[in-house]
Amino acid sequence: KAGVTQTPRYLIKTRGQQVTLSCSPISGHRSVSWYQQTPGQGLQFLFEYFSETQRNKGNFPGRFSGRQFSNSRSEMNVSTLELGDSALYLCASSSLTGQMETQYFGPGTRLLVL
Amino acid sequence: GDSVTQMEGPVTLSEEAFLTINCTYTATGYPSLFWYVQYPGEGLQLLLKATKADDKGSNKGFEATYRKETTSFHLEKGSVQVSDSAVYFCALRRTNFGNEKLTFGTGTRLTIIP
Numbered sequence: 001k002a003g004v005t006q007t008p009r010y011l012i013k014t015r016g017q018q019v020t021l022s023c024s025p026i027s028g029h030r031s032v033s034w035y036q037q038t039p040g041q042g043l044q045f046l047f048e049y050f051s052e053t054q055r056n057k058g059n060f061p062g063r064f065s066g067r068q069f070s071n072s073r074s075e076m077n078v079s080t081l082e083l084g085d086s087a088l089y090l091c092a093s094s095s096l097t098g099q100m101e102t103q104y105f106g107p108g109t110r111l112l113v114l
Numbered sequence: 115g116d117s118v119t120q121m122e123g124p125v126t127l128s129e130e131a132f133l134t135i136n137c138t139y140t141a142t143g144y145p146s147l148f149w150y151v152q153y154p155g156e157g158l159q160l161l162l163k164a165t166k167a168d169d170k171g172s173n174k175g176f177e178a179t180y181r182k183e184t185t186s187f188h189l190e191k192g193s194v195q196v197s198d199s200a201v202y203f204c205a206l207r208r209t210n211f212g213n214e215k216l217t218f219g220t221g222t223r224l225t226i227i228p
Contacts, residue, residue: 004157033214043203043218056215090157094214103216105150105157 002027004093004106012112018079021109025072025093032074033103034066037088046089049074078111086113116141120204120219127194127226135189135222137178137204145206147171147180147187148216152201161189161202196226 005024013019025032033056034046045058049068066076072093078085088110092103121136139147146165150158162171167182176191187204204219 006157031214033216035216042220043216045215045217048214050214058215092158092216102160102163103214105159107155107157 004091004104006089006091006106006109008109009107010110010112012114013081014114015081015083017081018077019081019111020075020077021089021091021111023074023076023091023093023106025074025091026095026104029093029095029104030072031094031101032068032072033092033094034074034076035090035092036060037090037108038084038086043090046076081113083113086111116145116206116208116217118204118206118217118219120222123201123221124223124225127224129196129226129228130193131226133189133191133194133198133224135202135204135224137187137189137219139185139187139204139206141185141206141208141217143208144182145208147178148205148207149176149178149187149189150203150205150218152203152221154200158203194224194226196228199224199226 007022031050033048037043048056052068063079068074088108090108092105094101094103117140119138148163149161151161162173164171164180170179178189201221201223203221205216
């Protein structure tokens with residue numbers, strides 16, 4: 001079974017631009033979560049989608065948004081990029097067939113904002 | 115709110131040494147506990163997990179026991195190898211269905227020297 005895939009793997013943008021990152025979960029998984037990883041703040045939860053609905057949201061400004069499609073693929077969008085948005089963005093999926101299903105992570109998209 | 119405190123790194127050990135990485139948590143209720151590992155340039159991989167008090171998670175020679183009385187989930191391995199060099203993250207997740215958010219510790223960088 002293929003793992004979680006994220007595209008693109010690397011991205012360079014300039015301040016003020018916007019960016020869209022994509023995540024394809026493991027086949028059959030309906031929950032997708034996004035995390036931001038930076039050296040200063042560590043791993044922080046952005047949001048989680050299940051069946052095209054956002055169920056949980058972390059403490060990030062409204063510039064960070066996401067969505068999930070009917071095939072469970074998810075995208076996250078960051079508008080008006082700031083230098084501090086430079087980070088590794090990780091996506092994780094889980095099947096939710098049981099109460100405590102494991103989250104499987106993708107390789108991440110490394111975003112550099114200049 | 116929920117929080118995870120991990121032993122500060124970096125940790126450098128010789129091959130075949132005994133490893134302990136301390137992890138303590140603060141959370142209401144009875145969270146599930148996880149150890150994830152991140153190899154250079156990659157996403158997170160689940161190493162082991164425990165879902166209730168006194169459970170022991172184990173994988174690839176690593177072990178951790180869920181200690182509710184000390185709110186701890188320390189990671190141990192009896193004999194480390196060079197290939198164990200990575201960053202290790204302790205994490206917790208609430209047990210209520212519908213909350214997939216993982217709260218991570220800051221990570222501990224482990225380097226094993228031959």
